[in-house]
Amino acid sequence: MRIAVFIVLSGLSVRLHSQGCCSGGSGSPIAGGASQGVLQERQLEFAINYQYLSTDKFLVGDKDTVSLFDNLNSNYLYGRIAYGVTEKLTMSIESGYFINKTQYGPERNDTVKSGGFADLILFPRYNLFTRNTEKTKTEFTIGMGLKIPIGKFKDSTVVYRDPRTNAKYYTTSPPTVQPTSGSNDFIFYGFFFRGYTEKKFRAFTNLLYIRKGWNPLGQKFGDYFSLGLFASQTVFKEIFVTLQVRAELVTKMKYDKNVDMLALYNIDVYSTGSRKVFVAPQISYSINRWIIFVMYETPLYQYLNGTQIGSQHQLTTGLSYRFFTTSN
Numbered sequence: 001m002r003i004a005v006f007i008v009l010s011g012l013s014v015r016l017h018s019q020g021c022c023s024g025g026s027g028s029p030i031a032g033g034a035s036q037g038v039l040q041e042r043q044l045e046f047a048i049n050y051q052y053l054s055t056d057k058f059l060v061g062d063k064d065t066v067s068l069f070d071n072l073n074s075n076y077l078y079g080r081i082a083y084g085v086t087e088k089l090t091m092s093i094e095s096g097y098f099i100n101k102t103q104y105g106p107e108r109n110d111t112v113k114s115g116g117f118a119d120l121i122l123f124p125r126y127n128l129f130t131r132n133t134e135k136t137k138t139e140f141t142i143g144m145g146l147k148i149p150i151g152k153f154k155d156s157t158v159v160y161r162d163p164r165t166n167a168k169y170y171t172t173s174p175p176t177v178q179p180t181s182g183s184n185d186f187i188f189y190g191f192f193f194r195g196y197t198e199k200k201f202r203a204f205t206n207l208l209y210i211r212k213g214w215n216p217l218g219q220k221f222g223d224y225f226s227l228g229l230f231a232s233q234t235v236f237k238e239i240f241v242t243l244q245v246r247a248e249l250v251t252k253m254k255y256d257k258n259v260d261m262l263a264l265y266n267i268d269v270y271s272t273g274s275r276k277v278f279v280a281p282q283i284s285y286s287i288n289r290w291i292i293f294v295m296y297e298t299p300l301y302q303y304l305n306g307t308q309i310g311s312q313h314q315l316t317t318g319l320s321y322r323f324f325t326t327s328n
Helices: 259-263
Strands: 043-055 058-061 071-084 089-105 110-131 136-148 156-161 167-173 187-197 201-211 224-236 237-251 276-288 289-307 312-326
Touching: 110 187
Parallel strands: none
Antiparallel strands: 043 071, 043 312, 058 289, 071 089, 089 110, 110 136, 136 187, 156 167, 187 201, 201 224, 224 237, 237 276, 276 289, 289 312
16 A cells, blocks of 8 residues: 555646636645555654646647747645554645746746745545455545645736836736645545555546635635546566556636736636646655655646646656554
8 A cells, every 4th residue: 555655646736727827826736746545553654745847838728829938837845744643544734845936938038936835735534445355455535634825825026127216116926936826725535546466556546626715816716626547566576657647627717806817916817727638657666664756747638718828747756754653
């Protein structure tokens, strides 16, 4: 089971939830960044991920269109501490930090960037069913969590400097470069695992729904739905490969009708919401209490409402360490 629990839900860490023209949405991780069951009782886990994201692909629907800026990229660190309270209940506390979120304008002009802490995530998971036989292992786990914004969601950028007085004039940066959406979101999660001991093969799936809240700017980014299918095979001792196929749906943004979102916050509310399908190969190595992985994710298909920047390249690497706090 320790192999299955560290398969990264790549789209959930800094995924481009296209929310508005020139917008990748909050960009903050949701629900822990891993396809997770539960830990053993009194087991403690520390995990850290690094993720690099880059895209210059603009779409109208599923068709390429003219780029509105050159490139969007981010460098991101994400950490998790999890503890097995009982053999069925695991509690995790998770958060992340953007080294940078940068939107490069044409020929590197009009560059907009930000960084800092994103969200704090409280994410308990409970195992509803476990069955072990000589040849198979089956588990079903559910989770319900809360995402609390702790970073900036209305960071601003200098748009003009008065040459006489040296006074600076600011405008709110687009959501593409904000570390968080600024809303409290509810997380609902399901995880089903089936392992075949003799064949060293594992198949599992997870379902994720994120109910987005309203932020102080009168914005409610679209609710998020995701279904992931995974197949994992041990190829040599403690080296195993995993293939993930994931479908996601982001609903359209809601907003305060008395506020001009485009003028004040650089959001075209008609260019929000998307449907995407991703593929993500991964290789992992387990040694003693450590698990190390590298994964690359790219879209197979994406349909974006209006004109939005799409997903393109995402590389994630990380490691976890587990141990028991008391002797068995």
